Amino acid sequence: MEHYNMNLTLKVWKQKNADTSGKFESYKVSNISSEMSFLEMFDVLNEQLVREGKEPVAFDHDCREGICGMCSMYINGRPHGPWQGTTTCQLHMRAFRDGDTIVVEPWRAKAFPVVKDLIVDRGAFDRIIQAGGYISVNTGNAQDGNNIPIPKDDADKSFAAAACIGCGACVAACKNSSALLFLSAKVSHLALLPQGDTERKQRALDMVAQMDKEGFGSCTNTGACEAVCPKEIEITNIARLNREYLSAGLATDSKSH
Amino acid sequence: MLDSKIPAGKLEEKWTDYKGHCKLVNPANKRKLEVIIVGTGLAGASAAAALGEQGYQVKAFCFQDSPRRAHSIAAQGGINAAKNYQNDGDSIFRLFYDTIKGGDYRSREANVHRLSEVSGNIIDQCVAQGVPFAREYGGLLNNRSFGGVQVKRTFYAAGQTGQQLLIGAYQALERQVALGNVKMYSRHEMQDIVVIDGKARGIITRNLITGQLERFFGHSVILATGGYGNVFYLSTNAMGSNVTAAWRAHKKGAHFANPCFTQIHPTCIPVSGDHQSKLTLMSESLRNDGRIWVPKKQNDTRKPNDIPEEERDYYLERRYPAFGNLVPRDVASRAAKERCDAGYGVGTTKQAVYLDFRYNLINKYGRAEANKHGIQNPDTETLVRLGKEVVKEEYGNLFDMYEKITGENPYEVPMRIYPAVHYTMGGLWVDYELMTSVTGLFCLGEANFSDHGANRLGASALMQGLADGYFVIPYTMGNYLAGEIGVKPIPTSDRAFVEVEAQVNDRINRLMTIQGTQTVESFHKRLGKIMWEKCGMARNEQGLKEAIQEIRDLRTDFWKNVRIPGGIHEMNPELDKASRVADFLELGELMCMDALDRKESCGGHFREESQTSEGEALRNDEGFMHVSAWKQTGENAWQLDKEPLEYEVIKPTQRNYK
Numbered sequence: 001m002e003h004y005n006m007n008l009t010l011k012v013w014k015q016k017n018a019d020t021s022g023k024f025e026s027y028k029v030s031n032i033s034s035e036m037s038f039l040e041m042f043d044v045l046n047e048q049l050v051r052e053g054k055e056p057v058a059f060d061h062d063c064r065e066g067i068c069g070m071c072s073m074y075i076n077g078r079p080h081g082p083w084q085g086t087t088t089c090q091l092h093m094r095a096f097r098d099g100d101t102i103v104v105e106p107w108r109a110k111a112f113p114v115v116k117d118l119i120v121d122r123g124a125f126d127r128i129i130q131a132g133g134y135i136s137v138n139t140g141n142a143q144d145g146n147n148i149p150i151p152k153d154d155a156d157k158s159f160a161a162a163a164c165i166g167c168g169a170c171v172a173a174c175k176n177s178s179a180l181l182f183l184s185a186k187v188s189h190l191a192l193l194p195q196g197d198t199e200r201k202q203r204a205l206d207m208v209a210q211m212d213k214e215g216f217g218s219c220t221n222t223g224a225c226e227a228v229c230p231k232e233i234e235i236t237n238i239a240r241l242n243r244e245y246l247s248a249g250l251a252t253d254s255k256s257h
Numbered sequence: 258m259l260d261s262k263i264p265a266g267k268l269e270e271k272w273t274d275y276k277g278h279c280k281l282v283n284p285a286n287k288r289k290l291e292v293i294i295v296g297t298g299l300a301g302a303s304a305a306a307a308l309g310e311q312g313y314q315v316k317a318f319c320f321q322d323s324p325r326r327a328h329s330i331a332a333q334g335g336i337n338a339a340k341n342y343q344n345d346g347d348s349i350f351r352l353f354y355d356t357i358k359g360g361d362y363r364s365r366e367a368n369v370h371r372l373s374e375v376s377g378n379i380i381d382q383c384v385a386q387g388v389p390f391a392r393e394y395g396g397l398l399n400n401r402s403f404g405g406v407q408v409k410r411t412f413y414a415a416g417q418t419g420q421q422l423l424i425g426a427y428q429a430l431e432r433q434v435a436l437g438n439v440k441m442y443s444r445h446e447m448q449d450i451v452v453i454d455g456k457a458r459g460i461i462t463r464n465l466i467t468g469q470l471e472r473f474f475g476h477s478v479i480l481a482t483g484g485y486g487n488v489f490y491l492s493t494n495a496m497g498s499n500v501t502a503a504w505r506a507h508k509k510g511a512h513f514a515n516p517c518f519t520q521i522h523p524t525c526i527p528v529s530g531d532h533q534s535k536l537t538l539m540s541e542s543l544r545n546d547g548r549i550w551v552p553k554k555q556n557d558t559r560k561p562n563d564i565p566e567e568e569r570d571y572y573l574e575r576r577y578p579a580f581g582n583l584v585p586r587d588v589a590s591r592a593a594k595e596r597c598d599a600g601y602g603v604g605t606t607k608q609a610v611y612l613d614f615r616y617n618l619i620n621k622y623g624r625a626e627a628n629k630h631g632i633q634n635p636d637t638e639t640l641v642r643l644g645k646e647v648v649k650e651e652y653g654n655l656f657d658m659y660e661k662i663t664g665e666n667p668y669e670v671p672m673r674i675y676p677a678v679h680y681t682m683g684g685l686w687v688d689y690e691l692m693t694s695v696t697g698l699f700c701l702g703e704a705n706f707s708d709h710g711a712n713r714l715g716a717s718a719l720m721q722g723l724a725d726g727y728f729v730i731p732y733t734m735g736n737y738l739a740g741e742i743g744v745k746p747i748p749t750s751d752r753a754f755v756e757v758e759a760q761v762n763d764r765i766n767r768l769m770t771i772q773g774t775q776t777v778e779s780f781h782k783r784l785g786k787i788m789w790e791k792c793g794m795a796r797n798e799q800g801l802k803e804a805i806q807e808i809r810d811l812r813t814d815f816w817k818n819v820r821i822p823g824g825i826h827e828m829n830p831e832l833d834k835a836s837r838v839a840d841f842l843e844l845g846e847l848m849c850m851d852a853l854d855r856k857e858s859c860g861g862h863f864r865e866e867s868q869t870s871e872g873e874a875l876r877n878d879e880g881f882m883h884v885s886a887w888k889q890t891g892e893n894a895w896q897l898d899k900e901p902l903e904y905e906v907i908k909p910t911q912r913n914y915k
Contacts, residue, residue: 017827035529037662043534043778050776050831055822058830060322062495064535066658067420068326083661090661115466116828119322123443126323130435134428135387139307139727142381146342149396159389159414162421166325195387 004034006098010045012057013105018113018121024103034094038081039064039071041093058117066090066230069165072172073118074105079169079228087167087230107168109177111215122168124214125182131210132203133186135196154192161188163231170225170233176217181225183207184241185233191244201248208245259512259886259900262688263367268906269349272371275689276732280739287312290738291746293460293475295447295502297324299419299719300702301481302426303726309433311731313738316473317430317439318462320446320497320833325427328483328495329722332419333655334542335401335411336383336719338376343400347408349373354907356717359405359585360682360710361860361876362909363515363884365902367689368707375728376720380412382727386425390414401651403715404541405585405914411716416540416655422719426726445471446833447502448761450478450509450698453753457698461758463765465833468826470758472749476741477697477734480506481726484681484703486519488841488848489793490785492678493525493538499837500844503685503704511693512686512886512898514706516844517852520713520861521794522679523589526662526672527609536677537662539612540655541715544582546617546648547672549573549589551610555600561611561671572596580914587712587861587874588914590676594794595872597675604673613671618644676794680718682709682861683851686886686900690733691725694888697737701725706884711860768835769825773818777835780815784808784838784845792849797865801853805846809893812842847887847895854897857881869911878909 007030015022029045036044039061046056062070071088075081081091096102104118112120150158162185170181187204190196196203219238226235264271282290290313294305297319305317319327339352353373357364380398384390390412391399400409414421433439444465451459457478462471485500486492507513524539550569557564572592574581584592593610596602603609623640626647632639645668649656656667663673685693685700687707693700702722709717747753791804815838823829857877858867867875884900 033530033532036532037534040532040534044532047776047778050820050822051774053822056831058828062321062326062497063328063331064496065331065537066661067331067417068321068328068495070321070326085657086661090658092661092664094664119828122322126325126431126434126441126443129428129431134432135385136432137382137385137429138310139303139382139429139731140378142378142385145340145380145384145390146397148384150392151396152392152394155389155392155396158387159391159421162389162414162424163417165420166323189389190387193387193389195385 004098005031006034006093006096006100008032008096009101011101011103012118014057014117015114017116022114032093034092036093037064037089038073038075038091038093039089058119060119061089064089067165069167072107072120072167072169074107074172076103079107079172080230085230085232087165107172109171109216111177111179112168112171122166124216125166125168125179127214128179128183128207128210129186132199132206133190135190136199148194150193158189158192161185161192161233161237164233165231167230169228169230171216173224173228174217175222175224176220178219178225179211179214179216180219180238180241181229181233181235183211184237187241187244188237191240200244201251204241204244204248259686259694259898260688261365261900262690263365264689268366268370271367272374279732279736282735282739282742284312286742288314290314290741291316291475292477292479292734293473294318294479294481295460296327296481296483296704297427297430298327298329298481298483298702299423299426299722300726301479302327302423302430303723304479304481304701304730305439306426306429306433307727307731308734309436309438312438315433315439316442316475318442318445318447320444320465322443324430324441324443325424327423328498329423329719330420331495332719333416333538333540334403335413335418335716336379336422337403337410337714337716338380338412338720339373339410340377340380342398343409345408347410351408352376352410355406356708356714357710357907358912359714360712361874361912362710362878362882362904363518363859363902364708364710366904366906371729372708372721372724375724378728379720379723383422383425386429388414388421388425401542401545402583404544404583404589405580405714411542413542415650416542416652419719422723426723447505449505449757450695451754451757452509452695453747453751456696458747459749459754461754461761466828468824468829470761472754472758474747474749476738476744477699479699479701479730480685480704481701482704484684485841485844486678486681488784488845489678489788490781491528491533491536491789493522493536496535499840501837501840503700504840504844506685506693506695506698508889509695510888511695511698512888513683513847514686514884514886515683515711515851516848516887517792517855517862518682518711518860519678520586520680520682521590521676522586523593523676524612524674525677525679526659527604527606527675537658538677538679539659539672539674540652541586543612543652543655546621546651547582547612547614548616549582549610549612551596551601551603561603561613570601577914584914585712585714590794591863593676609673609675611671612674614648614667615671618648622647680713682706682711682713686884690736691730692733692737699730699734701730711862765825765832765836768819768832768839769821771816771819771821773820775818775820777819777821777831777838780811780819781838781841783811784842787811788845788848792852795863795865796852798853801849804849805853808842808846808849815839815842843893846893850895851885851887854885855881876911882909
């Protein structure tokens with residue numbers, strides 16, 4: 001792999017907290033190695049700002065290996081930046097060239113208020129899960145794991161949906177700020193397994209109701225969510241959710257609570 | 258003296274007897290009892306769910322924005338369980354034996370046997386929750402093998418097992434949140450423990466959004482706050498992983514056990530430059546199908562695929578024919594270091610070895626697929642194409658991750674790997690009930706020291722975290738709280754809470770008033786360098802003595818010269834980090850002291866003075882068959898208490914994987 005260094009201009013959203021309005025600040029960083037990750041480039045920037053006595057840029061990050069779902073930067077108009085199927089933390093600087101200007105914003109959605117700079121509050125996702133994103137089984141009740149054979153294909157599809165990291169890129173990409181890809185991935189993960197079958201109707205109804213309550217918009221099938229999802233969660237999950245939701249709505253016995 | 262409270266009786270009956278005789282709390286009383294749980298990884302989330310289901314009033318805390326982000330999520334390869342679904346000779350005893358041996362005979366028999374006993378329940382529980390484990394075509398659960406064992410007992414979900422298990426536990430936790438049994442506090446970091454009349458009764462947290470200190474009462478407190486690998490700066494841990502909660506508990510009287518037992522994982526992506534902020538693991542499961550080698554010639558600069566078979570040194574297969582590429586992590590790491598130190602390393606830094614999939618891709622998977630499809634005499638190209646599909650399904654996300662980081666395609670060229678800090682076996686000392694030496698303060702998962710001795714076997718961390726949370730603490734917590742049912746909740750206006758909060762406040766003010774010239778990050782990097790060079794894969798007396806002095810000097814420097822921007826009563830990630838690094842600067846010294854005291858090699862702790870003529874770790878059972886539990890007696894002063902390890906069932910021998 002060819003290595004090179006670059007000088008960059010960063011235009012970064014700065015906002016003190018949820019109660020104040022924010023604005024873009026421009027920063028210069030130099031000698032950025034093409035081998036760095038995008039967040040390591042931000043580390044360089046922040047080290048520089050601290051040494052200059054300025055306030056660093058606050059951003060969410062933790063595992064830095066693309067799985068925890070914490071990192072969330074809107075880079076040059078696209079959640080997580082230019083690479084397909086990649087979180088911000090796994091984006092590497094070889095995606096950029098010397099002299100580039102990079103614009104970095106937080107996720108923008110009514111349901112994800114800005115906490116500070118590039119950090120937003122994604123508590124709404126936890127509340128959607130609380131509404132029904134689980135199988136109601138207490139610890140200690142389980143039968144032997146192999147008593148529930150599951151066709152490999154179903155298990156694989158369920159796993160593919162369960163791979164969602166809850167980062168919120170789908171919401172950030174959607175012009176309506178819909179959370180339907182996130183929600184449908186969870187509904188699919190559980191509905192595709194026999195263990196999740198008992199509660200499937202109520203789950204779909206309750207989770208959708210909570211999503212509406214949180215202020216996410218509606219889905220108009222533009223597919224922007226699927227295009228930016230770092231885990232490549234498929235939009236067919238939304239079709240599955242719609243079927244679940246419709247059949248749940250038609251079933252009278254599911255309106256019991 | 259430390260009392261491990263191991264129940265009397267035969268090893269295989271201890272846990273059953275304990276469960277049959279421990280005290281219980283009736284449902285009405287459970288409602289009146291409050292339990293604080295710090296950390297929401299596998300151990301914390303499973304404990305919160307299980308205790309919430311029982312009806313306790315749980316308050317759970319995490320520093321991330323959601324409990325689902327905890328670093329258990331990054332575990333890749335799998336989780337062990339003694340199910341013997343493969344009919345290959347596995348049993349509870351075998352898993353117990355492998356774990357004790359893998360830990361180089363430095364863990365408790367009773368704890369490890371219990372772990373092995375509940376391992377099967379974990380898989381059942383996770384399946385019931387909807388964890389989508391890998392399956393065979395017949396619909397049954399699939400297994401793979403891991404290091405240090407000769408059976409296939411590892412359950413997995415591609416290379417994302419930790420994620421799937423954590424989401425299972427997280428969903429169970431959120432269900433309890435919805436039911437009102439658990440109250441969740443995210444973006445809250447524990448700053449200290451409140452001890453009243455000798456019992457843990459609460460915590461002080463910092464709200465990481467507002468910067469406010471907050472007080473919480475609990476009849477008991479559980480720490481499930483993970484390991485301290487980030488003391489090395491570079492590790493496979495998440496950036497936020499820290500020792501702070503455990504360290505503050507230690508300063509409040511909890512013994513810290515075996516702090517020097519650190520696991521260096523053999524297969525990580527090598528360091529590429531000074532900018533590096535963390536290291537990325539390539540799962541041990543890859544050693545199922547990858548063969549590790551270096552060129553037979555020193556400083557060989559040819560491309561890996563240009564080096565013919567006979568000029569490659571498959572050094573693990575050569576040195577350890579019985580276990581080959583699947584020796585335990587400590588053994589594999591040292592062997593890689595030995596080859597690189599001797600001049601056989603590869604890549605630009607020469608600090609790497611190859612992990613090569615081509616052989617199994619073609620010969621194992623390619624041929625099997627060709628047979629399945631009835632292709633006669635397939636050419637290499639066909640075998641590669643067919644094999645690639647299977648490898649992709651097994652490890653696809655890991656291969657993608659490798660390519661994103663290095664820019665190289667591991668289906669085509671071998672991965673370059675090198676050992677990196679991954680896990681800490683040491684942690685807060687706990688007894689059989691998982692209680693620390695502070696009454697009412699419990700510790701679960703990686704944060705405690707209990708089950709892995711001097712070296713953890715692969716796929717056992719997930720097992721331990723969930724065993725502690727789902728199947729152990731629900732019993733042992735009841736046994737403790739049965740004695741607390743008469744205790745009314747203590748108002749957080751109590752003097753004890755006010756005093757501890759004032760201490761926390763003072764410390765934060767001290768940090769913020771230094772206003773020196775150097776960044777937190779720069780101190781952390783310097784600490785990491787000392788630890789890696791002198792308390793890393795190989796340690797010796799002189800180096801450790803130097804390290805202790807260097808760490809003391811660095812700590813003094815930190816408290817004079819660190820610069821933390823921003824304010825106290827606002828979100829301030831630099832302040833959060835400074836507070837954690839200040840604790841690492843104390844822990845590092847204790848780790849070196851422990852490593853200096855333990856004049857033997859065992860598991861991940863390799864003292865150069867103590868090795869066999871073949872360079873293998875040489876234990877000293879007469880001098881060191883004990884847990885080293887350190888009690889703090891003053892500012893950076895410790896007393897060593899020893900808990901002897903008694904082996905009643907297993908006879909310790911020199912570990913042999915040859």
